[in-house]
Each structure stands twice: as structure tokens, then as C-alpha cells.
Amino acid sequence: MNKSLFCITLLLSISLSACGSKNATPPNTTTPPAANQGAGTAAGGGASTVDASAIYKQNCISCHGNALEGGVGPSLQKVGAKYSKDQIATILNNGKGAMPSFKGKLSDNEIGELATWLADKK
Template identity: 35%
Template sequence: MQRGKGMKFVGDSRIKQGPTVSRIPKDYSEYPGRTEAFWPNFLLKEWLAGAVFLIGFLILTLAHPSPLEGLADPTDAAYIPLPDWYFLFLYELLKYEFASGNYILLGMLGIPGIAFGALLLAPFLDNGPGRRPHQRPIAVGMMLLGLASVIWLTYTSAAAVDWESRAEANKPVPPSDDVDVVIDTDHPGYEVYETSCLACHGAELEGTAAPALYGPEFDHTAEEIADISVNGIGAMPPDQFTGTDEELEQLVDFILSVNESIEEE
């Protein structure tokens, strides 16, 4: 008899045979209404949502273009810089008493660090298996609180700024080379101009750190000049002029006299 013939292999009855586990994943069609094919169903929905957002964003930029200011001028000490719109909520936070002054580090690092850290920890604090909002109250609540805070602070900060006037006031106005400006140093308003305006508007009103006070871009009336001198405009802060009412009238008359001399020429 050849070796191996007639031999039988018998399993040990003491060892229980476990269930056979399939390594092949089930097809999504076995879960009707709960799953869908990644291609093309899921990707088509994502592309459609992205296209709607992109078209809406393009329409918004065409209907209401963003006001752009002039080139940055490091010599303009009166210019008040503002962050981009997506950082305005942090800028607005620093205006509150508990996040400014002696508590500036709390406003700069403490509160934003706690807020962003909480959002990072939200998935770990609420790691339930469900995906619906009511099944994950902690994560959803923290996200809604953060979103509402950012929207409110951004809106509050943006509403306090006249963006159109700010952009118009900060447009670069190059001095005209063909204009011969005559400065009457004996005018009673010249001394007032030297004290309050010369540092930013130049010795001949040509504009250095601030716009020129003559030319086609300067079309203010006497009342408007007096109001701007006291209350400011755009990047020009208020209270730049601190003299008397008589000195204010002399200053306005001096600026208008320079413009009248240019028009006569």
C-alpha cells in the first residue's frame, strides 16, 4: 500500500469553529436609501453646491465691488489701519473693556485661544455615533455659538466704518506739476495752517501724508472744510484742529484763497 492512501484527517472536536468572516465589503445597493455611489451621485451634488456658491459670489462682487484704497504710505502717521474682513471679529473684540487695556493679552491670546481650542476639542467631547444635529448637542452647540459670535462681531465692526468714504479719502492724489501754487504767508490763516495741517498736507498744500487741498479732487465748501477740520473724514481722525472759532475761520479762508488763486490762473 502506498504511503498516504486510506488516511483520513479528523478535526479536533474540542476546538470550536468560528463563523466565517467575509473580507469583501457589502455593496451600497444592499442599504437602499441610506447610501449612494460616490461617482457620480455624491460628486455631482458637491459640484452643484460649489457652482451655486461660486456664481453667487461672482454676482456679489460685480454688483458691489470692494472699495480699494491707495498704496500704503509709511509716512502717513494719521492713517488708521484696519484688518481684512475675515479678521474684523478679532479687531472688534479688542474694543471691549475686558479684552483691552490691562487685559489686552486676554483679548489677543486668551479668549481666541480658548474659543478655537474648544472647537478643536468639540469632536472629542461629543463623539457619539450619530450624525444628526440632535444626536451631537455639544459639538453642534459649540459650533453655533462660535459662528454666531464671529458673525455678530464682524457685523458690529464693519457697520461702524464708512468704507466708501474711507476708500475715497485714501486714494492717492498726485500733485499736479503744471499748477503754480501761491502761498500767502502773510495771511492770518497761514500760521494756523502751519500749526494744524502742514505736517500732513505739505508746505504748499500739495499733500504728503494726506490728500492735496487743491485741484479737481478738492471741491469742498467753506462749511465742509470747517467740519472736516474739527470732526475728521476717512482716515483723518477728529480733533486735528484745536484752535478757536476765529482761527478756524482764518484757516478756512486761507485754504479757499489758495484754491481761488489757482482758478484765476
């Protein structure tokens, strides 16, 4: 019994430590440069859904799952029905419960794009 409890605790600790891992790869590496050219009309414009999806894959997928289904963290498939864009941005900046803060790990623009993308999940 104690051995099983220890294994479960160890597995949970390892899983939670992966949630806030820093990635050295910038968020736009999954989109070829040619795809970004002409996509937006001004600086900061463009295919924010593609960027937000890449940001999610690099920072959130380990806890919230490939299809936003949840795992270590809760499902995000309908997070926009529960929280507004501003509330999601606040959670991303400050963390909540076991979720780490991404302030300083993601730029304000990345947090805004990710919050907008998640707020559309209703």
C-alpha cells in the same frame, strides 16, 4: 517680505500720528507784533491770510505738505473747487477718514479763518 511690510506699516503709523499733534505755540508767533498792529479795524479783523497760513503751518503741514501738495493727506491746492468754506470748516471740526478732528485743538475763529483761506484755493 514680512520685514519690508512691517517697516512700511511702522512708517505709515508714525506719519499718521503726526497729523493731529498739538502745538504749544500760539498761531500768531510767526508774525511780529508790530505787523499785527493797525492791520485790522476791529477785534478779529486784520490779516486773516497771514493767521490762516500760520495755523496751517502749525497744524496741517506735516500731512498736507509745505505747498499744500499733499503727502500723507491729500493735496489741498484746489480744495476750494471741491468744498465750500462751510464744508471745509465741518471737516476741520469733525475730521474725515484718517484726518483727525481739530475741534478743541483750534478755536472756532481759527477754524473759520483756516476754512476761508482753504476755500480760496481753487
